[in-house]
Amino acid sequence: xxxxWKKKQQKPHGGAAVSWGLRFGASAAQGWRARMEDAHCAWLxxxxxxxxxxxxxVFDGHGGARAARFGARHLPRHVLEALGPxxxxxxxxxxxxxxxxxxxxxxxxxxxxxxxxxxxxxxxxLVSPSFLYLAHCGDSRAVLxxxxxxxxxxxxxxxxxxxxxERIHDAGGTICRRRIEGSLAVSRALGDxxxxxxxxxxxxxxxxxxxxxVAALARQAEDEFVVLASDGVWDAMSGADLAGLxxxxxxxxxxxxxxxxxxxxxxxxxxxxDNMTCIxxxxxxxxxxxxxAIKRELALDTALxxxxxxxxxxxxxxxxxxxKLKPVRxxxxxDTLIHSHS
Numbered sequence: 001x002x003x004x005w006k007k008k009q010q011k012p013h014g015g016a017a018v019s020w021g022l023r024f025g026a027s028a029a030q031g032w033r034a035r036m037e038d039a040h041c042a043w044l045x046x047x048x049x050x051x052x053x054x055x056x057x058v059f060d061g062h063g064g065a066r067a068a069r070f071g072a073r074h075l076p077r078h079v080l081e082a083l084g085p086x087x088x089x090x091x092x093x094x095x096x097x098x099x100x101x102x103x104x105x106x107x108x109x110x111x112x113x114x115x116x117x118x119x120x121x122x123x124x125x126l127v128s129p130s131f132l133y134l135a136h137c138g139d140s141r142a143v144l145x146x147x148x149x150x151x152x153x154x155x156x157x158x159x160x161x162x163x164x165x166e167r168i169h170d171a172g173g174t175i176c177r178r179r180i181e182g183s184l185a186v187s188r189a190l191g192d193x194x195x196x197x198x199x200x201x202x203x204x205x206x207x208x209x210x211x212x213x214v215a216a217l218a219r220q221a222e223d224e225f226v227v228l229a230s231d232g233v234w235d236a237m238s239g240a241d242l243a244g245l246x247x248x249x250x251x252x253x254x255x256x257x258x259x260x261x262x263x264x265x266x267x268x269x270x271x272x273x274d275n276m277t278c279i280x281x282x283x284x285x286x287x288x289x290x291x292x293a294i295k296r297e298l299a300l301d302t303a304l305x306x307x308x309x310x311x312x313x314x315x316x317x318x319x320x321x322x323x324k325l326k327p328v329r330x331x332x333x334x335d336t337l338i339h340s341h342s
Contacts, residue, residue: 011027012025012026012027012257012258012260012261013025013026013027013257014026014255014256014257014260015042015044016044017044017045017051017054019051020051020052020129021283021284022044022054022127022281022282022283023256023281023282023286024042024044024054024056024256024279024280024281024282025255025256025257025258025259025260025279025280026040026042026056026257026260026277026278026279026280027257027260027261027263027264027277027278028040028264028275028276028277028278029264029268029275029276029277030275031232031268031272031273031274031275031276032273033273033274033275035064035065036065036275037060037061037062037064037065037068037120037275038058038059038060038061038065038068038230038232038275038276038277039058039059039061039065039068039069039071039072039120039277040056040057040058040059040072040228040277040279041055041056041057041072041073041075041076042054042055042056042279043055043056043076046076046080046083047080048080048085049080049083049085049087050129052127052128052129053126053127053128053129054125054126054127054281055076055079055124055125055126055127056124056125056127056228056279056281057071057072057075057076057122057123057124057125057228057279058122058123058124058140058228058229058230058277058278058279059071059072059120059121059122059140059190059230059277060120060121060138060139060140060230060231060232060275060277061118061119061120062118062119062120062121062186062189063117063118063119064117064118066112066118066191067108067118067119067120067189067190067191068120070104070108070111070120070190071104071108071120071122071190074104074107074108075100075101075104075122075124078099078100078101078103078104078107079096079097079100079124079126081100081103082095082096082097082099082100082103083096083100084096089128089130089131089216090131090133090216090218091216093126093128093131093133093216094133094214094216097124097126097133097135097212097214098135098211098212098214101122101135101137101190101210101211101212102203102204102210102211104190104210105190105191105203105210106203108190108191109193109196112191112193115194117192117194118191118192119189119190119191119192119193119208120138120189120190120191121136121137121138121139121140121186121188121189121190121230121231122135122136122137122138122140122189122190122212123135123136123137123138123140123141123142123154123228123229124136124212124228125142125226125228125279125281127281129219130218130219131216131217131218131219132144132216132217132219132223132226133214133215133216133217134152134154134214134215134217134226135212135213135214135215136154136157136212136213137157137186137188137189137190137209137210137211137212137213138156138157138186138187138188138189139156139157139158139185139186139231139234140228140229140230140231141153141154141156141228141229141231141234141239142154142226142227142228142229143226143227143239143242143243144217144223144225144226145223145224145225145226145227145243145246145247146220146222146223146224146285147222147224148224148247149243150239150240150243151217152215152217153239154213154215155213156186156231157186157187157188157213158178158185158186158187159175159178159179159180159184159185159187160175160178161187164187164188167187167205167206167207167209168180168187168207170205171198171201171205171206171207172198172207173195173198173207180195180207180208181195181207184208186208187207187208187209188208188209188210188211188212188213189208189210190210192208195207195208196208196209219283220285221284221285222285223283223285224247224282224283224285224286224287225246225247225250225280225281225282225283225286226280226281227242227243227246227278227279227280227281228278228279228281229242229276229277229278229279230274230275230276230277230278231274232267232272232273232274232275232276232277233263233264233267233272233276233277233278235267235271235272235274236266236267236268236270236271236272237266237267237270242263245263245266246259246263246280247287248293248297249262250282250286250287250288250289251287251288251289251290251293251294252289252290252293252294252297253289253294256280256281256282259280260278260279260280263278263280264276264278
């Protein structure tokens with residue numbers, strides 16, 4: 001199991017823009033899927049824009065990796081073109097992100113083999129000196145931690161969300177088994193052009209739309225970090241649990257890229273079977289290494305080690321005593337570790 005996992009895990013990577021206090025880490029893993037269909041990109045600086053602007057995005061393909069890889073390679077360019085040299089904040093930037101997603105989707109359509117299935121969800125973080133912009137299509141998700149709590153989380157685009165359901169029905173589509181036409185589980189995505197053929201309707205009003213939902217959040221000194229991840233991560237952990245784990249690891253001095261790799265290992269052990277990609281973007285207010293937290297972690301490691309040793313090497317019982325040893329599951333140990341820091 002470990003060797004198979006090792007072969008399917010990509011190397012974590014990261015970087016920092018020291019002058020404006022931005023750090024990031026990223027990792028991606030194929031997990032137990034036959035193919036890797038996730039992709040991601042990270043730009044710590046944006047050409048033509050002043051210092052302090054950055055862009056990060058995660059893509060989760062379905063029906064192949066082509067749409068996800070296209071998004072990772074080309075969406076940043078479409079964002080730059082839509083922003084221009086002096087974007088107005090926040091409304092001008094929100095509109096630019098919307099245009100960038102739709103323009104990227106139109107370009108993808110022009111290159112897509114006719115009749116072939118496939119598409120990709122997308123979630124992106126655009127950082128400016130004054131705002132955090134979160135744009136997403138589908139069920140790849142973003143979470144902002146501020147002052148020790150989840151301050152914002154994107155909401156997945158599913159067919160049964162009221163606004164999504166109305167658009168699907170107005171475009172002549174049906175929802176069966178919580179899926180569009182009984183097949184597609186997300187209602188917004190890049191690609192999936194078979195669901196974008198309703199005559200006389202603009203791209204944002206098709207059964208499946210590439211129009212992103214965009215949130216503009218004014219930056220605060222208490223902003224700690226944003227996590228972008230594909231649904232393989234969210235299948236295993238809630239936003240609150242993930243934010244708590246990230247904060248606890250940062251207090252131990254773990255680098256963002258190693259933290260992302262550790263997070264994927266945790267999700268694997270908690271039962272995720274999907275491709276997984278995670279980007280962690282840390283701001284100046286992120287938790288700093290703490291001597292007290294490190295001591296607590298050492299004590300917890302010791303206690304867990306003893307519990308495991310006791311489970312597999314129980315002390316001899318008297319002959320007249322009949323008892324049962326309660327097995328210790330990996331999931332139980334991970335939950336103990338996560339909730340001890342929340």
